[in-house]
Amino acid sequence: MTASDTSGPWARPAAGREPAGAALLGWLVDPAAPRLCLVTGDKGCGKSQLLAWLVAHGTRPGTAPERRVHGFAPLxxxxxxxxIWTLADQLGVAARAPGELLAELAADRRRTVLVLPDxxxxxxxxxxxxxIGALVGLDHLKVVVEARAGHDVMPVLKGxxxxxxxxxxxxxxxxxxAEAWRAEHPARQEPALPDPAETEAPDLLDLDDPVALCAADPERVTAAYEADTDPREGLRPAWLRAGQSLLRAQQPADRALVLLxxxxxxxxPRLAPALEECAADTPWxxxxSRIRGDVTPPWPGPALALAAGRRTLEGHALVADHQGTLRAVSLADAAPAGRMPDLVPDPHGLAALxxxxxxxLDGEGRLHTHRAPAAPRPSGLAALLDDGPGAWQQAMDALSLAVTHARITALAASEQALAVADSTGRVHLAFLAAPDRVLPPEHLHEGPVTALTVTDVPIGEPGQSVGLVYSGGVDGxxxxxxxxxxxxxxxxxxxxxxxxxxxxxxxTSGLTLAIAWADGLVEHQRLDTHERRTFHPGPPVTALALTRTEELLIGTDESLTCLRPISPTVEGP
Known part of the structure; x- marks a missing residue:
C-alpha cells in the first residue's frame, strides 16, 4: 500500500500469484511501461482470477490514483x-460507437486504466x-487485456x-x-466438468417480443442483435439506438419507456402499444418522439439547440440542427411549422424572445438574431417609426461588448432578461428594462460554462419578479x-x-429544472416540492427545453423526444 492509498492493504492474490500481482502493480505505476498489458496462458491457469483481484482492489474508494482501475468490461x-456501452457508462460519458468513445477519452487527458477480461x-x-489497438494509441490510457494463449488475436495483440x-x-x-493456498482452499480445485445430461439449455430469446426483451438480460439481447441483423419490424434498430441506456440496471418498465x-x-404499429402498457409504472x-428517418411527421434533424416558444411562438419549439437550419415544430406532435431562411453555422445555443x-450562439462565440417564422413584423406607422435597435438588440450588443476577455459558450433568455456565459466560468446578464447596462458578472464555475437557463420568478407585489439563473459547467x-x-x-x-x-x-407545477449530463442522464426536478425524476434516452443528449405545461423536450443528434411527468416519482439515477 502506498502512502496515498487510504483504502487499506490489498489482499494477496489467490493461488500463490503474488509475483504476478506485484508485476501488475509495478506496470500500473511505471510511466515508461507499455500502455498495453497482455495477461495470457492456457485454459484454467488463473487469468480471470488474477484480473478479478486487480479490479476488486483497484475500484475501491480511496485507492491510490496510480493503482486505480476506471473501467472494467468482461468480454x-x-x-x-x-x-463500448459498458465502459462509457463507467467512465461517465455517452458513446454509441468506437469513434465516440475514443473522442471522449481523447478530450479528457486524465490517466485512465481499463481492464478487459476474456x-x-x-x-x-x-x-x-x-x-484495443485504438485505445492504447492514447498516451494517457493503460489497458489490461486477457486472452488465451494460441488464440487468433494473439499475433495482433503482440504486434x-x-x-x-x-x-x-x-x-x-x-x-x-500456491501449495499452502490449495491446502486451505480444497473446494477451489479445478472443478469437474458438468454432466451434459444435467446441463440446462439457456432460455431462448424471442427477438420479436418487446416486453420479453425488456425483462431479459440486456447484454444477451444486445449480443443476439449484433449477431442477427434482421430489423425485427423496427425493434432491433430501436434497441441498438438506445443501447447504453438499456444496459443499465433498471426495471423492465423503465427499459420499455426507453425502447418506446x-x-x-x-x-x-403493434410494438408501441405493448411497450406503453409495459411502461405504465414509470413516472413519465x-x-x-421523432427519430432519424421518420417521415410522418418528418424528423426535424439533429437537435443541437432547443427553445420552447413564448408568446408569438406559443405551442411551438425551435430546433437548430448541425447545418445551422432553424425549424419550428408543433409541441403537439412535432409537425413542421416553418423554418428560417438564414443558416447559422455550428449552433451552440438558442433563445426565443x-x-x-x-x-x-455559434461555435465561435458570436450572437446572431433572426425572426421566428410566425412572429409579426411592424407595419404602417410603427414600421416608419422603428429607426433603431430594439431593447433586445441593445442587450445583445451590450453583452457581446462586455465579454471581450473570453469566448461566449452559453446563451439563455427569459421574458425580461438576456444572459450569456463564457469559457472562464463567468455568467453575464442584462435586463430589458436597462438593455445597455450589463450587470457585474458572477464567477460560478471552474472552467467553461456549458449550459445556461434563465426564468422569471414572481416576488412581492403582482407583476414583480426576479431573474433566476441556473448555470452548468465542465466542473460537473x-x-x-x-x-x-x-x-x-x-x-x-x-x-x-x-x-x-x-x-x-x-x-403549472411550480418552478422546474431539467439537467442533462454528459453520461446521458436527464434529471427533472420540481424545485418547490423536491420531486425528482430521471430518464436516459440512450444517445448523448445535446439540448433540453421545458414548456409552461411541463412537457420536457430532449434533443439528441438522432432523436427529439417529448415527455410529460406523472406520479409517482422515482428517486435516484
Whole structure:
C-alpha cells in the first residue's frame, strides 16, 4: 500500500500469484511501461482470477490514483457495442460507437486504466482487438487485456508491443504459497466438468417480443442483435439506438419507456402499444418522439439547440440542427411549422424572445438574431417609426461588448432578461428594462460554462419578479443565482461529469429544472416540492427545453423526444 492509498492493504492474490500481482502493480505505476498489458496462458491457469483481484482492489474508494482501475468490461460472449456501452457508462460519458468513445477519452487527458477480461471468448474478438489497438494509441490510457494463449488475436495483440504475462510461466507463481493456498482452499480445485445430461439449455430469446426483451438480460439481447441483423419490424434498430441506456440496471418498465421513445415511425404499429402498457409504472408518459428517418411527421434533424416558444411562438419549439437550419415544430406532435431562411453555422445555443426575435450562439462565440417564422413584423406607422435597435438588440450588443476577455459558450433568455456565459466560468446578464447596462458578472464555475437557463420568478407585489439563473459547467456543477443576490454557495446539483444542457421554467407545477449530463442522464426536478425524476434516452443528449405545461423536450443528434411527468416519482439515477 502506498502512502496515498487510504483504502487499506490489498489482499494477496489467490493461488500463490503474488509475483504476478506485484508485476501488475509495478506496470500500473511505471510511466515508461507499455500502455498495453497482455495477461495470457492456457485454459484454467488463473487469468480471470488474477484480473478479478486487480479490479476488486483497484475500484475501491480511496485507492491510490496510480493503482486505480476506471473501467472494467468482461468480454465473454460480448461484442463491440456492449463493451463500448459498458465502459462509457463507467467512465461517465455517452458513446454509441468506437469513434465516440475514443473522442471522449481523447478530450479528457486524465490517466485512465481499463481492464478487459476474456477477449478470446468474445463474440467478435477481431473487432474488439481493433478497438484495443485504438485505445492504447492514447498516451494517457493503460489497458489490461486477457486472452488465451494460441488464440487468433494473439499475433495482433503482440504486434502492439505489450508487456506480456503468461501465467503458464512458473516465475509468476510462488510455489510454496500456491501449495499452502490449495491446502486451505480444497473446494477451489479445478472443478469437474458438468454432466451434459444435467446441463440446462439457456432460455431462448424471442427477438420479436418487446416486453420479453425488456425483462431479459440486456447484454444477451444486445449480443443476439449484433449477431442477427434482421430489423425485427423496427425493434432491433430501436434497441441498438438506445443501447447504453438499456444496459443499465433498471426495471423492465423503465427499459420499455426507453425502447418506446426510440421506435421509428416505420416500426410495426403493434410494438408501441405493448411497450406503453409495459411502461405504465414509470413516472413519465411519452407524448411523442421523432427519430432519424421518420417521415410522418418528418424528423426535424439533429437537435443541437432547443427553445420552447413564448408568446408569438406559443405551442411551438425551435430546433437548430448541425447545418445551422432553424425549424419550428408543433409541441403537439412535432409537425413542421416553418423554418428560417438564414443558416447559422455550428449552433451552440438558442433563445426565443417574447417579441419573436431568435438569438443563436455559434461555435465561435458570436450572437446572431433572426425572426421566428410566425412572429409579426411592424407595419404602417410603427414600421416608419422603428429607426433603431430594439431593447433586445441593445442587450445583445451590450453583452457581446462586455465579454471581450473570453469566448461566449452559453446563451439563455427569459421574458425580461438576456444572459450569456463564457469559457472562464463567468455568467453575464442584462435586463430589458436597462438593455445597455450589463450587470457585474458572477464567477460560478471552474472552467467553461456549458449550459445556461434563465426564468422569471414572481416576488412581492403582482407583476414583480426576479431573474433566476441556473448555470452548468465542465466542473460537473449546477449553480443558482438569484439576480440581485449572491449566488448560492452550494450547487443545486453536482456529479462527476460535465453538464450538457439546462432548462428552467415556472410551470403549472411550480418552478422546474431539467439537467442533462454528459453520461446521458436527464434529471427533472420540481424545485418547490423536491420531486425528482430521471430518464436516459440512450444517445448523448445535446439540448433540453421545458414548456409552461411541463412537457420536457430532449434533443439528441438522432432523436427529439417529448415527455410529460406523472406520479409517482422515482428517486435516484
Amino acid at each position: 465473454d460472449g460480448q461484442g463491440v457495442r456492449t463493451a 477477449l478470446h471468448a468474445a463474440s467478435d474478438p477481431q473487432a474488439l482487438t481493433d478497438l 502492439l508491443t505489450p508487456a506480456e504475462m503468461n501465467l503458464d510461466d512458473p516465475r509468476w507463481t510462488d510455489p510454496a504459497r 421513445a426510440n421506435l421509428g415511425d416505420g416500426a410495426d 408518459r411519452l407524448v411523442w 417574447p417579441d419573436g426575435t431568435v438569438i443563436v 456543477r449546477v449553480r443558482a443565482w438569484g439576480v440581485g443576490n449572491e449566488p448560492l454557495d452550494v450547487p443545486v446539483a453536482e456529479r462527476p461529469c460535465p453538464v450538457r444542457a439546462l432548462a428552467a421554467e415556472l410551470t
